[in-house]
Amino acid sequence: MSQFMPRSFQTSARFLNGQVNDASDATFQKLISVKETVIVDFHAEWCRPCHMLDPIIRDAVKSTSGTTLVRVDVDECPETAAKYKIASIPAVFALKNGDVAGNFVGALPKNAVKEFVESHATKA
Structure with missing residues (x-):
């Protein structure tokens, strides 16, 4: 009887394309x-x-290659919210290499959210 041993690979920069991740501080x-x-x-x-924004932004990220979504609950992650000076929610940021490339505040219409995500997507 052979045993199945799962293999794990580690890298400093992963591809999470299209995934949704809930963050903590x-x-x-x-x-x-x-x-x-x-x-x-x-x-x-x-x-x-x-x-209202949640399903719209999930769909936009899922349908746009070169992006991943990280959700931050401001009540659960006060340090991260303070670091980005979050005063109103929903607040959405596009980060490239950890730097802010763009942002918006409020629940925008579906086409505006999709355009925002597509305009900031990492091109292969």
């Missing part, structure tokens, strides 16, 4: 250190516009 830095553009959605459970 402890995991945020690791999640944004990927090769493609990271779309960061600052939100809160009690925020109605955040709930």
Whole structure:
């Protein structure tokens, strides 16, 4: 009887293309250190516009190659929210190599969100 041994590979810059990741203050830095553009959605459970934006931004990231989504609950991640000076939510940032490449605040229409994500996507 042979045993199956899963193999794991580690790299400093992973590709998470199209994935959705919920961050904590402890995991945020690791999640944004990927090769493609990271779309960061600052939100809160009690925020109605955040709930309206969530499926729109998930769909935009999923359908755009060269992007991944990191969701940050501002109540659960106060250090990360403070670092990015989040005063209103939803707030969405496009990060490239850890630097802010663009952002918007509020629940934008679907076409505007898709355009934002596509315009910041990492090109192969």
